[in-house]
Amino acid sequence: MEMQAKYSDQELIDRILAKETALFELIIRRNNPYLYRIGKMYRFSHEDTQDLMQEAYIEVFTHLHQFENRSSLRTWISKIMLHQCYRKTQKWNSKNIEIREINAPIFENIQTNETSKNVMNKELNSVIEKSLLNIPEDYRTVFTLREINGLSVSETAEVLNISENNVKVRTNRAKSYLRTEIEKSYNKEDIFEFNLIYCDEMVNRVMHKISQL
Structure with missing residues (x-):
């Protein structure tokens, strides 16, 4: 280390x-x-x-x-x-999508502790993975890079060759699919660990x- x-x-x-x-x-x-x-x-x-x-x-x-x-x-x-x-x-898929911003953080209520970092709940992890895989690929790609891998908006835009506005829109549309399953109790860093x-x-x-x- x-x-x-x-x-x-x-x-x-x-x-x-x-x-x-x-x-x-x-x-x-x-x-x-x-x-x-x-x-x-x-x-x-x-x-x-x-x-x-x-x-x-x-x-x-x-x-x-x-x-x-x-x-x-x-x-x-x-x-x-x-x-x-x-x-x-x-x-x-390079299809353009409508530009629209939604400012609702998906992980705002998640509690972080050593146990959640070090002990994987396999059943819940499976639910999260399946939920993420069921959303449209454009949104899933941006969400993974932006929210899980921690790239900035500009870095994500550069990786995918799309506008920063598109990054924001796709990220937040992905959040709308996942918020209910994730924000209650799961730490984002544990997804696809x-x-x-x-x-x-x-x-x-x-x-x-x-x-x-």
Whole structure:
């Protein structure tokens, strides 16, 4: 954990490009939960999502020299993961939607505590995942990036190549579907959680592949 906090993203990039390849592990660990949620958002199985994550990380590693710091590293990596998902599903809906803002935060009444962070309620988690997967893809995509992965409005707009107004509209329309099921008792960070065990496995998989490049 101390090592995770030791380097900024840019410091990691500089050191990795200077042949300190082992530090790429920190980029994997920092981004595993975000990429996992993106894969699950597209209805991929746990195994397929892991495969897509591995492919995304290999692409990140091989193209790291092309990162121009125009956006955050997380935004750039999220774009790469989304591209992997797009290629697998061969779907992309760029249909415009009506611009309308609704300002009702979905998680405003949720209580956060150590138990809710560390102990997953599988039954409730299943309800939330199913609810999220049942909403239209445009809204589900924005909601996952914005509310679950924590991207800003501008970052989400950049990742999806839509306007910031569209981000706000789609996020809030997604909230209207999910508010009843979620706001009573569930912590948003627990949705589509990527367990530490799987995090270690992903690190091992990717670092092994990188060692063979």
